[in-house]
Amino acid sequence: MRKLLFAEYFFFINTFHSVKLETEPSTMSKLEQLARMKVAERPSHLVEKTGDDSNSTPNKGISLLSKLKKNGTSSLSTEMRQPLSLSDRLKAKRINGSNSAAPSSTARTDTANNGKGSLHDKLRAMRSKAEIKKVASKAQSKPLVNDAPRDPPTSSSLPTSWDQIRFFLSKQNFPSSVIPVSDSVLGIIEAVTVPCKQNARCKKLQKRKYGEIFSVFYPDVLVNTNKRKATSKTAAANFKKPSPDDVVINAQNKALTRVNEMVSGLKISENKHSAGEEWHDSDPETLDNDDGPPKYSYKRVSIPTKPTNPVDIQKYLETSKAHCSFVVLGHVDAGKSTLMGRLLYDVGAVDNNHIRKLKKESERIGKGSFHFAWVMDQTQEERERGVTVSICPSDFETANTQFTIVDAPGHSDFVPNAIAGISLADIALLCVDCGTDAFESGFNLDGQTKEHTILARSMGVNRIVVAMNKMDTVEWYYGRFDQIKNELSTFFKDVGFKEDQIDWVPCSGLSGEGVYKIAYPENASWYKGPTLIEKLEYVAQHISNSYHNEVIGSPFLFSILEAIPTNKNEEAIISGRVESGSIQPGETITIYPSEQSAVVSKILVGNDAKSSHIVVKGDFATLRLRHAHVEDIETGDLAGAVDYDVPVMREFSTQLLTFKMDRPILPGTSFMLFRGICQQPARVSKLVSIIEKQDPSKVIKKKVRHLGSNQAAIVEIELTERKRYIPILKIKENKRLGRILLRKDGRTIAAGAVI
Numbered sequence: 001m002r003k004l005l006f007a008e009y010f011f012f013i014n015t016f017h018s019v020k021l022e023t024e025p026s027t028m029s030k031l032e033q034l035a036r037m038k039v040a041e042r043p044s045h046l047v048e049k050t051g052d053d054s055n056s057t058p059n060k061g062i063s064l065l066s067k068l069k070k071n072g073t074s075s076l077s078t079e080m081r082q083p084l085s086l087s088d089r090l091k092a093k094r095i096n097g098s099n100s101a102a103p104s105s106t107a108r109t110d111t112a113n114n115g116k117g118s119l120h121d122k123l124r125a126m127r128s129k130a131e132i133k134k135v136a137s138k139a140q141s142k143p144l145v146n147d148a149p150r151d152p153p154t155s156s157s158l159p160t161s162w163d164q165i166r167f168f169l170s171k172q173n174f175p176s177s178v179i180p181v182s183d184s185v186l187g188i189i190e191a192v193t194v195p196c197k198q199n200a201r202c203k204k205l206q207k208r209k210y211g212e213i214f215s216v217f218y219p220d221v222l223v224n225t226n227k228r229k230a231t232s233k234t235a236a237a238n239f240k241k242p243s244p245d246d247v248v249i250n251a252q253n254k255a256l257t258r259v260n261e262m263v264s265g266l267k268i269s270e271n272k273h274s275a276g277e278e279w280h281d282s283d284p285e286t287l288d289n290d291d292g293p294p295k296y297s298y299k300r301v302s303i304p305t306k307p308t309n310p311v312d313i314q315k316y317l318e319t320s321k322a323h324c325s326f327v328v329l330g331h332v333d334a335g336k337s338t339l340m341g342r343l344l345y346d347v348g349a350v351d352n353n354h355i356r357k358l359k360k361e362s363e364r365i366g367k368g369s370f371h372f373a374w375v376m377d378q379t380q381e382e383r384e385r386g387v388t389v390s391i392c393p394s395d396f397e398t399a400n401t402q403f404t405i406v407d408a409p410g411h412s413d414f415v416p417n418a419i420a421g422i423s424l425a426d427i428a429l430l431c432v433d434c435g436t437d438a439f440e441s442g443f444n445l446d447g448q449t450k451e452h453t454i455l456a457r458s459m460g461v462n463r464i465v466v467a468m469n470k471m472d473t474v475e476w477y478y479g480r481f482d483q484i485k486n487e488l489s490t491f492f493k494d495v496g497f498k499e500d501q502i503d504w505v506p507c508s509g510l511s512g513e514g515v516y517k518i519a520y521p522e523n524a525s526w527y528k529g530p531t532l533i534e535k536l537e538y539v540a541q542h543i544s545n546s547y548h549n550e551v552i553g554s555p556f557l558f559s560i561l562e563a564i565p566t567n568k569n570e571e572a573i574i575s576g577r578v579e580s581g582s583i584q585p586g587e588t589i590t591i592y593p594s595e596q597s598a599v600v601s602k603i604l605v606g607n608d609a610k611s612s613h614i615v616v617k618g619d620f621a622t623l624r625l626r627h628a629h630v631e632d633i634e635t636g637d638l639a640g641a642v643d644y645d646v647p648v649m650r651e652f653s654t655q656l657l658t659f660k661m662d663r664p665i666l667p668g669t670s671f672m673l674f675r676g677i678c679q680q681p682a683r684v685s686k687l688v689s690i691i692e693k694q695d696p697s698k699v700i701k702k703k704v705r706h707l708g709s710n711q712a713a714i715v716e717i718e719l720t721e722r723k724r725y726i727p728i729l730k731i732k733e734n735k736r737l738g739r740i741l742l743r744k745d746g747r748t749i750a751a752g753a754v755i
């Protein structure tokens with residue numbers, strides 16, 4: 001089983017690197033190259049960073065957002081600038097919606113219900129003014145975008161002189177005494193020697209390459225390595241008296257004290273953690289002094305309670321409509337939001353009046369063609385910029401199937417949001433722009449078509465429907481359809497999708513042909529297959545059947561997307577997705593990591609918040625809870641059946657497959673960990689072994705110092721956020737929730753599974 005699951009990742013190897021990287025020159029190391037290039041460009045090492053992903057990718061051109069910023073019609077939206085949690089985004093979005101003067105900022109659910117009060121409206125109405133203020137101020141305090149903590153030193157901030165090196169190291173918690181091995185002229189410095197200050201017993205100088213010091217090398221790596229060395233009795237004995245090196249260090253310490261005093265008051269902006277706090281990549285002292293996450297003192301129930309009106313689950317599964325969720329992925333401007341808006345309109349979830357209103361409003365600001373996209377993109381900023389930022393789940397149903405759509409952003413700056421969207425979906429609906437040259441720019445180099453597909457596969461989505469969109473722009477020319485299909489097929493195969501897991505539907509979201517109601521034009525007579533909705537219904541039926549087979553006998557598990565208080569004490573409302581099993585009102589659940597038990601008093605489903613007696617695997621639902629403490633529930637938390645234990649932890653073992661990377665992964669390397677909709681800053685605590693890609697039980701190498709691109713390994717991971725644990729399930733316990741992704745500096749560096 002383990003072998004099989006892990007083998008899937010093998011397929012990514014040949015494909016992922018082409019998503020992001022250009023060819024590397026052979027003579028100079030990439031690091032050295034970047035350093036030289038950046039130094040040449042920017043002489044000062046004290047360069048303010050914008051925090052924008054695009055700025056952290058040296059080879060990238062100006063991002064769409066940067067261009068927009070330059071055009072500067074107005075300041076960037078709060079959502080676009082701030083890395084809010086999903087929950088915060090949803091909250092902020094509602095605040096935006098309610099505060100916005102523009103009538104166009106009507107909430108999604110208004111449209112989706114033909115004016116009826118939706119679930120989200122009702123939830124919004126329940127939110128007190130105080131709660132809104134709290135969220136708004138939280139949003140204000142969040143800093144610039146990013147999903148991954150930055151390395152303290154970046155190539156753009158490389159020192160250019162020996163004084164700057166000392167300054168730099170002092171800011172990175174390096175001891176003040178560092179000796180250059182060769183001449184201290186930039187370009188000649190090959191290596192520096194660094195004493196290990198944090199470990200009193202270890203006085204030996206360490207020779208480190210210049211590139212290591214200023215890119216991937218961290219103080220705590222040194223400390224960890226030396227801790228091990230220092231525990232050896234021989235080493236300890238040797239270190240009792242000052243070594244010749246110590247004498248040099250002490251002398252240098254004195255000489256540099258003055259310089260350190262001068263610079264100690266200065267700040268380096270790169271060292272800011274995304275939560276807005278001073279945050280060092282790996283600060284051993286903070287870790288040692290850490291009090292750990294709060295100790296919750298909630299009552300945890302272990303005996304299940306009975307449903308108030310028990311439902312015969314088997315009967316329910318046999319008679320209920322198929323339900324399935326799909327995430328809309330694809331390159332920026334591929335037409336995802338337009339396609340979804342069209343779909344909602346065609347199935348009758350959005351009425352004519354609303355579309356007419358959106359058309360008028362979009363024409364007024366010169367974006368007439370975006371009126372369908374505005375059904376999904378509801379914030380004023382999304383509409384002004386013409387890009388989706390936040391994920392937006394929306395329900396609709398056809399005669400025999402219920403769907404939840406999650407519209408994910410296509411822009412590379414918002415990949416973390418796309419990951420959150422993917423983690424909620426059963427099917428990936430990949431939207432491809434078939435326009436001349438448009439497919440190529442979304443598919444090659446930095447395009448999101450490949451990246452999104454790989455992310456979906458890495459997160460366990462194994463059904464993909466390709467909407468060959470904007471076929472109207474190439475007059476439904478079969479040759480174009482066939483050419484794109486061939487190119488994509490090869491790529492899908494490399495990623496690990498089998499042929500019977502992929503479907504292809506030509507369509508035009510804007511004109512509606514091939515989506516649902518509007519028939520194909522004459523020049524598309526070569527296509528005899530189903531429309532997009534018919535295909536989705538067919539796939540949903542399959543998925544729903546397989547889920548229904550797993551409901552009975554599986555523990556209830558629920559990914560929490562949002563938690564909000566009610567006006568009653570100890571009552572909360574949580575919304576999210578049922579990951580496993582089923583739940584009925586009257587049953588008790590435990591929420592992790594706070595381990596508080598609460599009774600489900602009501603279940604609401606769909607846009608119009610219909611009360612339901614049961615929800616099962618794959619359903620999106622809102623649960624009203626009694627005896628719940630909302631202040632300790634966050635986006636990404638898990639709720640489970642009381643008799644099922646979900647481990648909460650800060651350290652765990654993983655099997656990883658690395659993608660193409662610029663820099664190796666070392667012990668101490670920091671990154672952003674994605675598990676379902678949960679995102680946490682983390683780092684590598686130990687590289688255990690390198691293993692065979694096809695057979696993870698075969699260990700290739702045990703003493704591992706670093707991990708390069710395209711390697712499979714057993715790696716121990718540790719969360720760096722001190723405030724809380726996260727609920728973690730192993731891959732064998734849950735195929736979706738046991739998967740993780742590692743991202744750093746705006747790139748996915750590895751995917752894997754918790755073991």
Ligand SMILES: Nc1nc2c(ncn2[C@@H]2O[C@H](COP(=O)(O)OP(=O)(O)OP(=O)(O)O)[C@@H](O)[C@H]2O)c(=O)[nH]1
Pocket residue numbers: 330331332333334335336337338339369370373386387388389408409410411469470471472473507508509510511
């Ligand atoms: N001709 C034509 N234009 C389309 C079609 N679908 C979308 N467009 C246009 O393409 C542009 C981008 O559409 P969006 O729906 O915003 O694209 P998107 O993929 O959602 O964009 P992001 O969410 O920002 O990634 C708009 O001008 C649309 O009107 C189509 O089928 N045919």
